Amino acid sequence: MLGLFWIIASYALFVGGISLFFSGFxxxxxxxxxxxxxxxxxxxxxxxxxxxxxxxxFSTSSAWIKSTNLPYxxxxxxxxxxxxxxxxxxxxxxxxxxxxxxxxxxxxxxAFMALPALVMFLLCAVPLQYxxxxxxxxxxxxxxxxxxxxxxxIFITPILWVREEAHxxxxxxxxxxxxxxxxxxxxxxxxxMDARPLSWMVxxxxxxxMWLFAGLISTLMRQRLPFWI
Amino acid sequence: MNRHTPxxxxxxDVMSGVSDRSDCRVILENVSLDFPLHSTAKLALMQNQRxxxxxxxxxxxxxxxxxxxxxxxxxxxxxxxxxSGERVGLIGSNGSGKTTLLQVLAGILPPTKGRVTxxxxxxxxxxxxxxxxxxxxxxxxxxxxxxxxxxxxxxxESKREEIAQFCQLGDFLELPVSTYSAGxxxxxxxxxxxxxxPEILILDEWLSAGDQEFKKNASMRMREFxxxxxxxxxxxxxxxxxxxxxxxxxxxxxxxxxQDGGMKEVLKAYQAEKAGKK
Numbered sequence: 001m002l003g004l005f006w007i008i009a010s011y012a013l014f015v016g017g018i019s020l021f022f023s024g025f026x027x028x029x030x031x032x033x034x035x036x037x038x039x040x041x042x043x044x045x046x047x048x049x050x051x052x053x054x055x056x057x058f059s060t061s062s063a064w065i066k067s068t069n070l071p072y073x074x075x076x077x078x079x080x081x082x083x084x085x086x087x088x089x090x091x092x093x094x095x096x097x098x099x100x101x102x103x104x105x106x107x108x109x110x111a112f113m114a115l116p117a118l119v120m121f122l123l124c125a126v127p128l129q130y131x132x133x134x135x136x137x138x139x140x141x142x143x144x145x146x147x148x149x150x151x152x153x154i155f156i157t158p159i160l161w162v163r164e165e166a167h168x169x170x171x172x173x174x175x176x177x178x179x180x181x182x183x184x185x186x187x188x189x190x191x192x193m194d195a196r197p198l199s200w201m202v203x204x205x206x207x208x209x210m211w212l213f214a215g216l217i218s219t220l221m222r223q224r225l226p227f228w229i
Numbered sequence: 230m231n232r233h234t235p236x237x238x239x240x241x242d243v244m245s246g247v248s249d250r251s252d253c254r255v256i257l258e259n260v261s262l263d264f265p266l267h268s269t270a271k272l273a274l275m276q277n278q279r280x281x282x283x284x285x286x287x288x289x290x291x292x293x294x295x296x297x298x299x300x301x302x303x304x305x306x307x308x309x310x311x312x313s314g315e316r317v318g319l320i321g322s323n324g325s326g327k328t329t330l331l332q333v334l335a336g337i338l339p340p341t342k343g344r345v346t347x348x349x350x351x352x353x354x355x356x357x358x359x360x361x362x363x364x365x366x367x368x369x370x371x372x373x374x375x376x377x378x379x380x381x382x383x384x385x386e387s388k389r390e391e392i393a394q395f396c397q398l399g400d401f402l403e404l405p406v407s408t409y410s411a412g413x414x415x416x417x418x419x420x421x422x423x424x425x426x427p428e429i430l431i432l433d434e435w436l437s438a439g440d441q442e443f444k445k446n447a448s449m450r451m452r453e454f455x456x457x458x459x460x461x462x463x464x465x466x467x468x469x470x471x472x473x474x475x476x477x478x479x480x481x482x483x484x485x486x487x488q489d490g491g492m493k494e495v496l497k498a499y500q501a502e503k504a505g506k507k
Contacts, residue, residue, distance in 0.1 A: 067355045069336040070377060223339050226332075227265050 004089070011042065011090045015097075018160065026162045031101045032191070038094035039187045040159040046087035047121070047182055048150050053079045054129030055136040055146050062229035072225065076129045080122065094190070106192045113189035117203075120185065124207040127214030134221045137228045153179055178206050253313035253349035253428050253460050255334055260343035262304040262329060262484075263292060290483060303329040304340070305484040311462065313349075316455050318475030318492050319464040320499050326484040327464040328433055331355055334462055335431045349428035349460065352378065354418060367402035367409075367417055374421040388424045395446065396420035416443060423450055427459060434465040448473050468496055 019034040061075040136142035157179040174180045181199035188195040292300035303326050319327045332338040335353035361370050375385035396416040455461050465471050478495030480488040488495050
């Protein structure tokens with residue numbers, strides 16, 4: 001019985017497989033590419049999990065919502081914590097690789113910028129899950145559109161390819177995709193680079209908008225939530 | 230009647246943690262609640278209508294728009310006051326609004342019209358599966374439920390023994406709740422919910438799933454805590470259950486209070502009508 005270790009094991013296998021087949025496509029060295037994928041895919045999964053979990057956050061807690069008067073935000077925090085755990089476990093794979101390849105020295109003090117990035121992830125995830133949870137409690141087909149978006153995003157987000165090497169439409173698409181910026185403010189510091197100020201501005205802007213949006217949705221819909229689920 | 234999209238107001242004004250338990254109070258002023266229905270409502274009607282909605286005996290319960298059911302009038306213009314120390318029994322046929330009323334009293338559902346004021350912390354056992362995490366053990370669930378009820382860890386630990394004793398689950402508390410039978414879950418749920426001397430206890434009829442001995446113990450426990458000046462609201466179909474535990478009876482009929490008085494009289498009137506209908 002491996003239990004929770006399965007999360008780490010399966011992620012290590014996934015990163016290994018991807019690096020083996022795709023490392024030739026980018027100009028990064030094989031070692032760097034492996035770390036690049038290990039960091040990037042874990043982060044992407046976590047960010048996407050917030051969208052997927054968010055759209056189910058209230059419907060999966062319907063028994064509780066219909067029988068207690070706890071504040072609805074509790075379900076959001078619970079859901080957020082649930083996706084945070086596998087993220088941290090998958091990151092240990094990336095850190096183990098960094099340790100093994102000895103790239104920690106090169107990363108140096110840049111790495112600390114990953115901490116405020118993580119804080120931004122959490123700050124953005126709360127209103128995102130709250131708003132999505134309310135909307136998809138009312139319109140239960142939202143789930144399908146989210147699946148479609150996920151499938152698209154995984155290709156236009158630089159996880160298996162490097163943004164700096166993508167020119168023209170592909171580079172533009174990557175920059176228009178907020179996922180890219182969320183990913184880079186976290187991954188770049190851990191790769192020993194600074195994230196672009198543009199990325200930070202996008203992330204902070206999206207987070208502020210998200211809080212405003214969640215506030216609006218909450219006033220409009222919160223009162224009817226127990227009737228919908 | 231013709232408000233098509235019921236917009237609930239804010240939920241009850243809940244003032245929890247009263248300093249004096251005899252201050253517990255629940256006040257409903259002209260409370261109406263329309264249950265909005267969405268995607269599920271249309272199909273059922275489409276099958277038996279051809280453009281025209283046939284008049285049914287339930288027509289006055291439904292909110293219609295363009296031949297679709299948009300909602301159900303669950304509660305209509307209810308006003309009542311429950312003071313501390315009162316033990317209230319709710320009766321009424323299925324669909325009369327008992328569970329909805331309990332959910333309003335617990336501060337879970339916001340009324341569409343009217344005002345709900347709750348003084349004291351409501352503890353409700355409306356859903357038997359509530360609050361029990363199926364993969365966690367009974368003991369772990371005691372902690373979770375306690376925390377969800379707003380208790381701190383020390384208080385929960387100090388009550389653990391008592392809870393274990395009351396639900397009589399013994400070593401089963403070490404097993405995941407998913408292995409429990411419905412009756413065992415109910416025992417555990419009830420034991421936890423009542424362990425922290427709730428200020429307002431709201432119970433739906435599932436209590437009747439317990440065996441004789443548990444029912445007796447539960448009744449004793451409820452009486453004990455009502456003597457400490459709490460409020461009990463119990464919805465049930467079982468006359469014995471109601472007579473044993475309640476003094477005041479409220480008869481709900483189609484979302485309205487039909488009769489409010491002594492439990493015995495209300496029950497008698499209710500049963501008389503039921504017998505008459507047959």
